[in-house]
Amino acid sequence: MKYCFLTFLLASLCHMSNAQRVFGLIFHQGRGEPMAQADVVFISESGKEFRTGTDKDGNFFFKKLRKGLYNVKVSGFAIADTILSGIAVNGDTSLTINYNVYCQYDRSAKNKNCPLCGREDSVVRIRYGLIGVRVPKEGHHNSGSQNQKEPDYFPGGCLITTCDPNWYCRRDGLQF
Template identity: 35%
Template sequence: MKSCFYFFLILLFTSAFSQTGKIQGKLIIENNDDIALVKQNTLIILFNENRTDTIRPDENLNFTFKNLPEGLYTIKFSPKSYPTDVRYKVTLKSGEALNVNLKYAITCPYKETEDHNCPVCGKNDKVIPIIYGLVIGNRKTKEEEEDKYFPGGCIVSDCQPDWYCERDQKKF
């Protein structure tokens, strides 16, 4: 009976003095027009195999997760981040206060442009379309002008660039 009491007492003191850490950070928003939307609608989700925590960013887009045991954590957002659903992996050590700055876009950063001008150089003479999916075309002879395009890949999403500037190597 005494051994059970001592075991319980040791377990109580061990858990009382175990160190926890915190993950704090700031959301970095590339489009200032989205800041109000992010403040109203965004949830920051922190999870690992043992727990899931969710918070909203404050007025300055800062956030803090406290009393976290050490381990590997994943941070994601709801709604998802554009152009891809970005997830950040962080490792927290016992007693550590980890600071992270996370890029987040609640709206698609690729705007439809009527004039197809590159946002970097402002010109359209080196701008070519981006083609997605499997592109199969006819072989051209040397006399025929070759169609130019930039291969966008096989995965098609609701947020992707339509144009590529060869001069600046910029998708838009």
């Protein structure tokens, strides 16, 4: 029994010596402030995931990570995921991760020419959120479909992120 306890104690100490602490800050460069309540996932080379979140000041903390290389994924509400590759953990590690926002749709915010056909006559703005529609009173609706006009928008859905398309080309079925 004494040997079992000593073996267990020795194994626990060896395991604890391999455990590293990782702490850091996620900083949102676009807003110029720390990112509160973001999800931080360290993914080991074997694919095992270790998750935590940032506090209101953008700080995160992992107690027990093994030495090695990790991919780090940062995500949060209404932001695009960012993945950093090859983050080395060798002993206690402090990180500052600058979340830099790049959106492929920023270039098209004011340009409504379709990138495929080059025209803008079939291009409409994409609207996000809950879209209200007027319903005619009973007895006042049009029976002919020729009087019904196609809306001047395309419904984009309720989920809004920091990188959403601005325009929709009806001719090509393309969001840009």
